[in-house]
Amino acid sequence: MIVLMDDEAAELRRIIDEGLLYPVFQPIVDFRVRAILGYEALIRGPQDSPLQFPDALFGTAKACNLALELEHACREASLRAFAAQRLPGRLFLNVTPGCLLDPLMMNGHTRALLAELGIAPNRIVIELTENQQITDLPGIQEALQNYRGRGFQIAIDDLGEGFANLRMWSEVRPEFVKIDKHFVHGIADDRIKYHFVRAMQDLAEICNASLVAEGIERREDFCCIRDMGIACGQGYFIARPEPVPLRQLPPAALSALANQQLSLTPSGLVLGKMPTARTLLREIEPVPIDACNSLVIARFEADPKLDVLPVVDGRQPIGLINRHSMIDRFARPFQKELFGRKSCELFMEHAPLVVDQHATIQQLAMMLSLAPKHYLFDGFIVTDEGGYLGVGSSHDLMATITEMQISAARYANPLTQLPGNVPINEHIDRMLASDGEFVAAYVDIDNFKPYNDTYGYRRGDDVIQLLGRLTGEAADARCDFVGHIGGDDFFVIFQSADWEMRCWQLVRSFAEAMDGMLSAEERARGGYMAENRRGEFVFQQLPTLSIGVVKIAPGECESHREVAAAASAAKKQAKKRAKNPAADSLAGSVFVERRRPGGADAPRSMLRVLN
Template sequence: MPLRDAAEDIGRVIREGLLHPVFQPILDFRAQAYLGFEALIRGPASSPLHRPDQLFAAARSAGLAGALEQACREASLRAFARLGLPGRLFLNVTPGCLLDDRLMNGATCHLLNDLGIAANRVVIELTENQQITDLPGMHEGLLHFRRRGFQIAIDDLGEGFANLRMWSEVRPEFVKIDKHFIHGIADDRMKYHFVRAMQDLAEICHASIVAEGIERCKDFVFARDLGIACAQGFFVARPATSPDRHLSPIVVEALAQKQLALSPAGSRMATAMNLLRPVTPAPSHATNESVMARFEADGELDVLPVVRGDVPVGLINRHTLFERFARPFQRELFGRANCTQIMDHAPLVVDQQATAQELAMMLALAPKHHLFDGFIITGEGKYLGVGSSHDLMAMITEMQISAARYANPLTQLPGNVPINEHIDRMLAADKSFVVAYLDVDNFKPYNDTYGYRRGDDVIQLLGRLICQTVNQGIDFVGHIGGDDFFVAFQSADWEARCWNIVDRFAKAMQPMAAANGLGGDGYMAENRKGELVFQAWPTLSVGAVRVHPGQCDSHREVAAAVAVAKKEAKKAARRVPGEAPSGCVFVERRRSGQADDSWSAAGLLTPCRKPAAAGPPSEGYRRDASSNPRVPPEERSGGTTRERTKT
């Protein structure tokens, strides 16, 4: 658009009031209501200036950016007052406009008075779309507005280094995290740690974090459980001329979820989607000359996918093309020819859900040129983007470093550090949950008799059984070390799942016994004194503790409590008379009125008896021994809890 036309069009938009504010709600997680609304501007409908990026680009080219900003603020304030929207109004302001006479001369305050909007309901949201050259002047402007009751927010934290400096200089009341770090945070360990660091800084600075760009329910729940104050994005609500003041049913349902979202710092599997780089493909009818122009225009472009419709059919390598066209007369002869003549007709194509390990295996088995070309990533057979072998190697290296630091090398399950972090997250969130300590009985004599390799097989088997039995969306599985495992349950049927693990482990040991050429209830082996004695096959003991809000202050208290429950479970498994050991689940239950520090007091730890018929607990399985028909009358004593051990 020529400069004269841009100035004329922007002037007309401002004079005739052709700006249309829309408002996007910002949700306060703690209040479970809207904190306020961000004002966004749209230009004249059905015109090139409708989109705000084009509108402001035209205003800058015409030298009318300041006048347009002032008109946008006035239109937003009037629309906000006319609609009677509750809460705060977030107004976008570039740092350079803070000292603009049109903003500093009191006209905005007069307009607020006329509209009946208190200054403390307005949040000046500083956007980072221009370099800050006058830092003292910006401080002066911020002080001016803070004295009048306005609050300050900075936008798109993480988009660039400048807004990190702005945070330290401005000390805003609100900090908006760029949507890049929020989208996919529930699945991305790196984004999780970035945002958690930002949240820690916000707490130190007494600022409230706003997570922008939330589009998925799982990211919404994860942001809530991370302790972030506010949420904004299409999942919460889309911008609207007259926004709804009530939360949508889907948001209400997400807020009502009791379970705490699991941290992605655990053992989530990286996939090809983590490596995706969007590259606009070449259509199959494109000429070699147009492909060459693409490579010449973009020095970072190494490969160019070729698609027919939305299905990938080939891949063109930059160096192969340049080498071919460097020969005499090749460009003149073949420049107008179809690009399918020079493309690789059999590129490596992978689905977005392919794991990093699967990708590494595919590249190892594929022809060597795929190491340089990389691979095409698809979703349901449709082209999505490309991935490089270099990025794959970097991701696998990072995964290996992370595994060496935090995961158990035998099972690759989270080790002690992420276990402790997860317990502390649960405690900080004031959530009720159950912790279970799983330990293999009679493991040492089995390991000593048949060797560490078969002992490792037992440990890996148990790890797989636990992961298959829990709800991996809400239940956290960790490997403490050796034959000791940990589960933090949020599943309502946690007790049935514990018994399921015990039963499946007992059944899985039978073929292992057969593989050793033995059968029955055990085997003969030497004890520590060198005596040949009967040893029972390994079984599983589970000690479980219910943790309610306010009962524990740290993971250390929880670990101590569940360790005591595990010891009692092993004792209960040994003292079942006349029966072959087959496992035990032991639940710690506190009596009402018991002191908090008496975790191991007599009577508080109670074995959990399983009925003869396998299955989940029901009303027929009485927990109180005083009313349990399975317990003889002489064993029923008032106030003593005795529960089922496997029979």
């Protein structure tokens, strides 16, 4: 056994000394902008060696007390390979807490290596791994603060695998948090995993951190993670780790991204066609990677309105040069003589914000709000399946968002602040144009007028606002659209598959909320005494909900008018049943129109009543 250990130690020493470690890189996709954010560096030993794979490599290093030395060698090999291939975006480097505090990490060697390789610190993400007990959290915080001050970003690996990284999250406040693959694999079919990740997402929003879902191996999980609004993902479905990794998203990932459900704004205020990055596109002729700095300066001097110049390698964008930064540097003595003939790569931003042309305005705004400040000045590069199209400016982005907000506020219902008739109609037309299947639900309060007349408009407004809130809670904010037609009428466009359950949830929630607003006497009677329209003092039933629902298949309707008419007819059928004298103490009704126009063998409509 001792002989075997000595052999492994000698082999490991040979691998480190002879530089036989080779890194592989796995792409990390940014769902928000449909582009590769960067790469995680992983390490391998020599092929066909007993130490080829990470478990054996690092297990032997730990047993032989060479763990820190191996980790430093891995870091240097990864940085050199990343620079040699001129890979775009960020580099995620795995670092153990013990290595973070090692003198070799703190003695300036890493800083000198980055300068030698021409890699800016803001492109490096230190990914803390939880494979050893953390004994000096204050020391780690101090070290991380030092790295942050130099431009590095921080990530925590495998959230959910242990409790220590939850504490690390609260103490360190990383820019990225990686979700353990256990919670990602099968999430599309597992509601428990789904809700765990939703809880992580809520924490991430509070902490201004971007989540990265690891271990995505299935298309279904990829789509689920994306539709949940998780920022980033990585896994075999996107790409396996390779020595020469993909620089563009593979067809399978692009196809899954293209099938995304119709997006909604966080507030639901969608007016007309949702603006995308292509809306902000400015076509600027890029410069090739081998262009000299003198050529770049000449381009800026020839066009005073040119604020940035994109740098490409073929069709692939790899950098962005800021006008003011470039001219300021060359204004210093001897800079033109020293650097004029050298490649423009020397002064470009190596990790610009690169977005797909289909990225929405909201996604862009979120990205810029979380990005370093200089991104606001540089703007972003717009691509089509990884190929350069042009650039967009933050100024134009802010102007577009302001215009959207003003327009949305103009059409919002003043009582609930939900979209009114105009945005409802425009969203329906947008759904029809997308040729996707959806469900239209017309929500109305029964027995509302006598309640409003008896208790006053203030209490009536409380009921309407209550229904607006409950309708928003019953809908899925990621894909369902909630609008307020006016008065006590609401309209929901469902894309969620469990729309029927959500309708019944709304009926029950409204009945329970109304019950809580009643006095003990009203609750015991199930109603109240009030005048009717003829001035007679009679018993009045409590307000309940009627929901008329119609399923709209692709090509079934041509405009929002047809959808509104069909939903209105379904709502009338629901209200007829609610007014049936034989149906006492009803909490509400849902009528689902399942017939298809012109379908002789179509199933009949369905009416259900909640008692």
